Amino acid sequence: MTLLRDFLEDVKALLGEDKIVTDPWLLIGYERDYWPLAVAMEYTGKWDPEPPKVAVLPTNEEEVVQILELARRHGIPVVPYAGGTGVLGGALPLRDSVILDVSPLDDYGWHDKDSMIVYAEAGVPLIDLEEWLNSQGYTLRHFPQSYPTALIGGLIATKSIGQYSTGYGGIEDIVLGLHVATYNYGLVRIPPVPRRSVLWSLKHLYIGSEGHLGIITRAYLQARKIPECSVPFSLRYNSFKEALHSAMKLVQQGTPPELLRVYDELESQSMLGESGSLIIGVIEGPCNEVDARISVMENTLGRGLGDSEPALRWLEERFNVIPKIRDLAEMGLAFDTIEVALPWSTAYTAYKETIEKLMEQEGIIYASAHASHFYLSGAAIYYTIVFELGKLASVYNKAWDIIEETSSRHRGTISHHHGIGVHRLKWLRLEYDDNTLRLLKDLKKLLDPDGVYRDESIK
Numbered sequence: 213m214t215l216l217r218d219f220l221e222d223v224k225a226l227l228g229e230d231k232i233v234t235d236p237w238l239l240i241g242y243e244r245d246y247w248p249l250a251v252a253m254e255y256t257g258k259w260d261p262e263p264p265k266v267a268v269l270p271t272n273e274e275e276v277v278q279i280l281e282l283a284r285r286h287g288i289p290v291v292p293y294a295g296g297t298g299v300l301g302g303a304l305p306l307r308d309s310v311i312l313d314v315s316p317l318d319d320y321g322w323h324d325k326d327s328m329i330v331y332a333e334a335g336v337p338l339i340d341l342e343e344w345l346n347s348q349g350y351t352l353r354h355f356p357q358s359y360p361t362a363l364i365g366g367l368i369a370t371k372s373i374g375q376y377s378t379g380y381g382g383i384e385d386i387v388l389g390l391h392v393a394t395y396n397y398g399l400v401r402i403p404p405v406p407r408r409s410v411l412w413s414l415k416h417l418y419i420g421s422e423g424h425l426g427i428i429t430r431a432y433l434q435a436r437k438i439p440e441c442s443v444p445f446s447l448r449y450n451s452f453k454e455a456l457h458s459a460m461k462l463v464q465q466g467t468p469p470e471l472l473r474v475y476d477e478l479e480s481q482s483m484l485g486e487s488g489s490l491i492i493g494v495i496e497g498p499c500n501e502v503d504a505r506i507s508v509m510e511n512t513l514g515r516g517l518g519d520s521e522p523a524l525r526w527l528e529e530r531f532n533v534i535p536k537i538r539d540l541a542e543m544g545l546a547f548d549t550i551e552v553a554l555p556w557s558t559a560y561t562a563y564k565e566t567i568e569k570l571m572e573q574e575g576i577i578y579a580s581a582h583a584s585h586f587y588l589s590g591a592a593i594y595y596t597i598v599f600e601l602g603k604l605a606s607v608y609n610k611a612w613d614i615i616e617e618t619s620s621r622h623r624g625t626i627s628h629h630h631g632i633g634v635h636r637l638k639w640l641r642l643e644y645d646d647n648t649l650r651l652l653k654d655l656k657k658l659l660d661p662d663g664v665y666r667d668e669s670i671k
């Protein structure tokens with residue numbers, strides 16, 4: 213407690229009282245992120261975290277560095293908090309840490325308009341940046357489902373991906389440069405360039421670092437022109453297996469749709485009211501090019517691209533998830549979503565085995581999946597599990613075990629885009645062998661010798 217008091221005195225002296233929040237009512241907002249287990253437990257009155265004692269709100273990069281230096285001096289761990297939409301507890305204030313809220317770092321604008329490079333500080337809401345770009349005919353084309361609330365720093369720290377990823381990639385494909393505040397190297401600046409071949413890639417060290425290696429304070433991002441034409445389509449199949457196979461053909465023929473989603477039978481019915489297995493997609497670009505690509509896709513599949521209606525319906529609803537979470541809780545149900553990625557050669561077998569095992573568990577009402585991010589080598593499979601709230605404690609970790617273990621055994625990854633947070637720690641050993649884990653830990657120790665940043669996950 214004395215350590216914290218001394219730290220706060222120093223922050224106050226350096227930055228002023230207005231940069232510190234100690235009011236317990238205001239601190240409630242930092243008690244959890246969007247980890248579904250925490251949300252469900254909160255609903256049932258069982259979420260009883262140690263509330264954060266303090267949040268600091270720096271307004272510029274230099275202040276972030278100063279706060280980190282003070283934290284090091286006083287031995288106080290720091291957890292960055294951006295939009296709080298992370299789904300694995302990564303922003304939870306563990307270890308008596310101080311919350312560093314990046315939201316006041318909210319400046320953005322053109323860095324180089326001719327090169328379509330924007331800069332955005334860590335606290336800029338993605339939606340603000342996108343709407344500002346749209347007003348001038350530009351876009352980032354990065355649309356995670358948390359688009360209305362996630363902030364730039366959090367998106368980069370978790371290596372997020374958006375709904376148009378098959379065309380434009382993940383956030384790692386639009387980050388050109390970064391600034392990262394550290395206590396031992398000051399402000400690390402990685403200038404934006406089209407591509408760099410100068411030793412190893414520092415940019416990629418920080419993308420997905422989840423607050424373990426420093427605080428991302430500013431990003432340089434690649435914007436692009438808003439596509440001239442955008443054509444939604446759908447395709448109906450008898451089974452998820454057939455639909456997934458068609459998606460593979462579309463992706464591997466070379467010009468896949470920018471947005472592509474394949475729903476299993478259960479989700480086709482529950483989310484889109486369609487029987488069988490549904491593919492929806494959007495093809496976009498210059499109008500004449502879109503027409504040509506549609507022909508190529510139709511030739512590849514040996515059938516015409518179907519009506520736009522299901523895709524249009526999905527596009528309208530695509531960010532509307534929070535009310536559904538509340539509806540479930542009202543019905544005595546909880547849910548979680550778990551995303552993995554697998555090679556094409558094992559994706560369907562792994563999916564089938566996973567769903568069968570999940571459905572054998574008492575307390576699971578249903579388990580379903582869709583695939584929504586695609587690569588030449590494979591696809592991300594996104595499971596949704598609905599639990600009985602009352603049985604959550606006994607079955608929640610078991611469900612995670614099944615998905616992570618099955619994905620790993622079928623040569624997949626344990627996480628495609630949600631990251632590790634605090635919850636996924638248990639399965640890290642499925643991803644890397646002992647030597648590789650040791651490298652990960654040594655790297656963390658090297659960059660955070662005084663243990664100031666988040667470190668629950670890779671001890």
Ligand SMILES: Cc1cc2nc3c(=O)[nH]c(=O)nc-3n(C[C@H](O)[C@H](O)[C@H](O)COP(=O)(O)OP(=O)(O)OC[C@H]3O[C@@H](n4cnc5c(N)ncnc54)[C@H](O)[C@@H]3O)c2cc1C
Pocket residue numbers: 245246291292293294295296297298299301302303314334355356357358361362363364365366367368369370371372373374375421422423424426427428429533534629630633666
């Ligand atoms: C409804 C919903 C839909 C979602 N859909 C998607 C989706 O489509 N795609 C996807 O990728 N994810 C999705 N997510 C997950 C989540 O939105 C992403 O992980 C997002 O990138 C988190 O951003 P945030 O600003 O909310 O970060 P936070 O939740 O505040 O933080 C996330 C992690 O990053 C750390 N962190 C935050 N800021 C910084 C910083 N400046 N420097 C270093 N570390 C930092 C935090 O300590 C924490 O560990 C969804 C979540 C919800 C609730």
